[in-house]
Amino acid sequence: MIDYSKQPITSIQTEFHPIFEFSMAESENIDKVTVQSFGEEWLKFNSFSKADINQIGLDYFDILPSDFFSPHKKVLDVGCGTGRWASYMADKVGFIECIDPSDAVFAASRFLNEYKNIRISRADVDNIPFNNDSFDLVYSLGVLHHIPDTSAAMVKCVEKVKKGGYFLVYLYYSLDNRAVGYKLLFKLSNLFRAVISKMPSGLKRIICDLIAFGVYYPLAKISRLVEKIGLKSISKKMPLSYYGDKSFWIMKNDALDRFGTPLEQRFSKKQIIEMMEKSGLKNIVVSNSEPYWHAIGQKA
Numbered sequence: 001m002i003d004y005s006k007q008p009i010t011s012i013q014t015e016f017h018p019i020f021e022f023s024m025a026e027s028e029n030i031d032k033v034t035v036q037s038f039g040e041e042w043l044k045f046n047s048f049s050k051a052d053i054n055q056i057g058l059d060y061f062d063i064l065p066s067d068f069f070s071p072h073k074k075v076l077d078v079g080c081g082t083g084r085w086a087s088y089m090a091d092k093v094g095f096i097e098c099i100d101p102s103d104a105v106f107a108a109s110r111f112l113n114e115y116k117n118i119r120i121s122r123a124d125v126d127n128i129p130f131n132n133d134s135f136d137l138v139y140s141l142g143v144l145h146h147i148p149d150t151s152a153a154m155v156k157c158v159e160k161v162k163k164g165g166y167f168l169v170y171l172y173y174s175l176d177n178r179a180v181g182y183k184l185l186f187k188l189s190n191l192f193r194a195v196i197s198k199m200p201s202g203l204k205r206i207i208c209d210l211i212a213f214g215v216y217y218p219l220a221k222i223s224r225l226v227e228k229i230g231l232k233s234i235s236k237k238m239p240l241s242y243y244g245d246k247s248f249w250i251m252k253n254d255a256l257d258r259f260g261t262p263l264e265q266r267f268s269k270k271q272i273i274e275m276m277e278k279s280g281l282k283n284i285v286v287s288n289s290e291p292y293w294h295a296i297g298q299k300a
């Protein structure tokens with residue numbers, strides 16, 4: 001465990017992990033509507049199967065050097081949501097600090113209950129309550145593109161990494177590796193997002209479930225079929241092919257994430273490398289496999 005660098009304003013004793021709450025009064029780089037929307041989302045999507053976590057966890061953490069894993073390593077999960085990636089990492093490292101500003105911390109407290117080497121704090125990226133140079137690894141998966149100034153948020157994350165330690169990030173891609181038709185389809189889907197993300201949470205969830213059922217599921221299964229008949233390179237170019245081997249639960253969750261979130265930004269591989277360099281990272285690797293783009297760098 002790593003000592004906090006400031007005092008929590010309160011500690012909430014839940015039935016599960018206690019939650020330490022930090023003041024966000026001075027945080028400027030935060031979209032409060034988006035945070036509230038995620039709180040509602042994660043309190044409903046509060047459980048994931050071990051099979052789903054292990055399958056997708058491998059997709060994200062494939063770029064972490066295999067000799068990184070050790071019981072001495074201290075890790076920070078920024079924007080933990082339910083804590084599903086902390087559950088993936090828990091038996092591979094020594095300790096994990098999970099932070100999130102939303103009500104998701106209550107879902108995380110329950111979901112991570114069995115892990116004794118995890119602590120949960122309610123805090124945001126603008127006020128991470130640890131000294132700089134504290135962690136062997138800081139990761140933030142699917143979070144920083146929901147923050148107004150993604151580049152500034154990345155700097156705050158990297159500050160907490162020890163020299164020589166790693167920062168791993170997943171940011172929505174700007175479809176920079178896709179054909180024109182794919183990009184047009186995306187622009188169309190963004191119009192739907194503009195409307196759906198403003199709906200009340202119950203209605204939003206119903207619509208997103210319908211999108212998962214009517215769009216994600218069939219497209220994922222068609223691309224899977226195309227792959228099975230030996231046309232893998234074509235299937236990989238099809239929209240939503242990533243979900244070909246994923247569960248329907250994951251499709252529902254990602255549809256809600258994609259269409260229900262008010263603020264999302266997208267970045268090209270080049271922009272991500274520039275932001276990572278600006279944050280003080282070297283040896284940057286952007287994975288060429290999905291999910292696009294996930295990247296890792298080492299603190300200089």
Ligand SMILES: C[S@@+](CC[C@H](N)C(=O)[O-])C[C@H]1O[C@@H](n2cnc3c(N)ncnc32)[C@H](O)[C@@H]1O
Binds near residue numbers: 082
């Ligand atoms: C798409 S979810 C990803 C959650 C988790 N990393 C995962 O992949 O399951 C985005 C998370 O970022 C959190 N978040 C939003 N704004 C944030 C901020 N300013 N600082 C830290 N986390 C934030 C949300 O509360 C939400 O739980």
